Amino acid sequence: MSACKEDPRVHGIASSIRVVPNFPKPGIMFQDITTLLLDPKAFKNAVDLFVERYTGMNISVVAARVKGGWIWLDKSPGIEARGFIFGPPIALAIGAKFVPLRKPRKLPGEVISEKYVLEYGSDCLEMHVGAVQPGERALVVDDLIATGGTLCAAISLLERVGAEVVECACVIELPELKIVKS
Amino acid sequence: MLACLGAPPLETHLPFVAFPTSPSSRSALRLPLSRRLPSLRYPATALSARHHSLAVAAAAMASQESGEDPRLARIASAIRVIPDFPKPGILFQDITTLLLDTKAFRDTIDMFVERYRDMNISVVAGIEARGFIFGPPIALAIGAKFVPMRKPKKLPGEVISEEYSLEYGTDRMEMHVGAVQAGERAIVIDDLIATGGTLSAAIRLLERVRVDVVECACVIELPELKGRARLEDMPLFVLVKAA
Numbered sequence: 001m002s003a004c005k006e007d008p009r010v011h012g013i014a015s016s017i018r019v020v021p022n023f024p025k026p027g028i029m030f031q032d033i034t035t036l037l038l039d040p041k042a043f044k045n046a047v048d049l050f051v052e053r054y055t056g057m058n059i060s061v062v063a064a065r066v067k068g069g070w071i072w073l074d075k076s077p078g079i080e081a082r083g084f085i086f087g088p089p090i091a092l093a094i095g096a097k098f099v100p101l102r103k104p105r106k107l108p109g110e111v112i113s114e115k116y117v118l119e120y121g122s123d124c125l126e127m128h129v130g131a132v133q134p135g136e137r138a139l140v141v142d143d144l145i146a147t148g149g150t151l152c153a154a155i156s157l158l159e160r161v162g163a164e165v166v167e168c169a170c171v172i173e174l175p176e177l178k179i180v181k182s
Numbered sequence: 183m184l185a186c187l188g189a190p191p192l193e194t195h196l197p198f199v200a201f202p203t204s205p206s207s208r209s210a211l212r213l214p215l216s217r218r219l220p221s222l223r224y225p226a227t228a229l230s231a232r233h234h235s236l237a238v239a240a241a242a243m244a245s246q247e248s249g250e251d252p253r254l255a256r257i258a259s260a261i262r263v264i265p266d267f268p269k270p271g272i273l274f275q276d277i278t279t280l281l282l283d284t285k286a287f288r289d290t291i292d293m294f295v296e297r298y299r300d301m302n303i304s305v306v307a308g309i310e311a312r313g314f315i316f317g318p319p320i321a322l323a324i325g326a327k328f329v330p331m332r333k334p335k336k337l338p339g340e341v342i343s344e345e346y347s348l349e350y351g352t353d354r355m356e357m358h359v360g361a362v363q364a365g366e367r368a369i370v371i372d373d374l375i376a377t378g379g380t381l382s383a384a385i386r387l388l389e390r391v392r393v394d395v396v397e398c399a400c401v402i403e404l405p406e407l408k409g410r411a412r413l414e415d416m417p418l419f420v421l422v423k424a425a
Contacts, residue, residue, distance in 0.1 A: 023338035030338045037318070037328040038361055044322055084314040085328070088281070092288055092319055098281040100315075108264035108274045131282055 009045035016042040037085065047086065051093040054139055059166055061138035062091035063099040063158060065125070065150065083141045090141065099131045099138075101154055112160060116153040125153040127161075134162025141168075253289040258422045260286040261402065275402050275424055277312060277373045291316065293421060294399055295323040298369060301396060305368035307331050307357070307388060309380055312373035316401065320371065329361045331370075331384045342390065346383035355383045364392035374402040375418065378409030385416060 016039040023030040036042050064083025084100065091098040103123065104113065110129040115122050132138065140154050155165050260280040267274040281287050298320065307329045308317025314330060321328035332355070334343065340359040345352050362368065370384045375398070385395050398413060403420040410418050 018339075020338035024335075032338050034330060034337065034358060034361070037321075037330070040321065040325045040327060043318075043328065047322060084311060085318050085330070088287075088315050089319050089322055091281075091284075092291065095284055097284060098287065098315070100278060100281070105268070107278065108267040108276050109262070128278055131278070 012042045047089045050090045060136045062096045064141040065101045087141045114153040114156045127157045132163045136163045138163045291319045294320045299324045304366045307370045309372040313371045317371040344383045344387045357387045367394045370398045375400045375409040376404045376407045378412035
């Protein structure tokens with residue numbers, strides 16, 4: 001439990017997230033954020049918490065995966081915050097570009113690709129060539145689950161094109177939510 | 183520094199005919215020809231860059247003369263077309279370049295928000311995956327719920343499911359049980375309407391639980407694929423039509 005003072009919005013956010021047992025497989029208590037999205041006030045507050053943190057940090061790129069963006073909720077397993085859902089509102093609010101990171105063959109045109117290791121086998125994450133310029137400051141809304149492989153791949157893609165990854169908004173440090181700084 | 187695409191130089195595909203919006207109370211902005219044009223590093227090659235910039239300026243002038251919203255020219259020109267993706271013969275409308283143009287992306291959202299904010303919409307349903315990019319910002323701005331319409335087995339918990347046709351075979355779309363209530367007013371968002379198959383499935387899902395689907399909204403329409411006709415009497419609002 002964090003010693004930080006609690007932002008009054010966090011309670012509403014936390015309580016709007018529902019737990020679905022045994023999804024996607026037995027034994028996992030899945031934190032389903034779609035119920036957060038059904039509560040306009042809680043959704044707005046969640047976005048605002050991110051935006052308040054990242055405004056004024058001169059971030060010009062928000063990069064995210066469709067399935068990415070897990071939020072740890074105090075001792076609970078991760079929940080999937082869906083990078084595509086949180087990334088664009090954050091990007092719009094802080095005046096940054098939104099850059100989707102996708103599985104192979106989803107992005108049309110020229111891409112760069114980074115392989116990452118899964119529990120069994122490997123997969124690839126892709127980003128458009130030219131989407132990000134050297135020297136840009138980037139925020140990654142992505143996932144820390146399992147091996148953390150996809151997060152490393154996301155960071156790697158951005159660093160390969162010369163961007164500076166300022167932070168990964170995977171886990172937020174507010175009363176029940178914890179942030180991991182890269 | 184121009185980023186060259188592996189693909190051959192792209193046509194600008196002008197005109198992107200900007201679909202007329204409902205009568206706007208805004209006066210058209212006077213945009214000088216020298217305004218900053220969308221980034222030409224991406225996707226234009228050196229050769230087509232100047233052609234591209236002239237085309238954008240022409241579109242801006244045309245849109246002002248015809249009384250269309252002046253934001254549409256920049257939105258349209260921020261979308262890039264990728265030939266032969268995902269397969270030969272298809273001209274793919276890539277909205278990721280729109281997302282790199284912060285003003286054009288914001289204008290896109292604003293145009294939908296302006297249309298829907300006073301229509302008492304409580305549900306914005308977005309179709310996986312690119313509907314997830316445009317839907318949530320609109321929902322946030324108009325104070326509506328965002329409801330993702332997903333491929334099978336992605337949503338945890340109880341779902342309802344609707345089958346729809348593909349070119350070959352079928353697919354299914356799912357929505358959470360209890361996400362929406364009977365009588366709520368909804369819009370359905372996707373980045374693009376082609377044949378209208380996925381939009382129709384989303385409408386059916388919502389109507390099965392007695393939601394009032396007020397309109398479908400897309401950034402791009404491909405008129406040749408007749409999606410509008412497939413939606414029959416369901417209103418459709420789009421920002422640009424791709425020729």
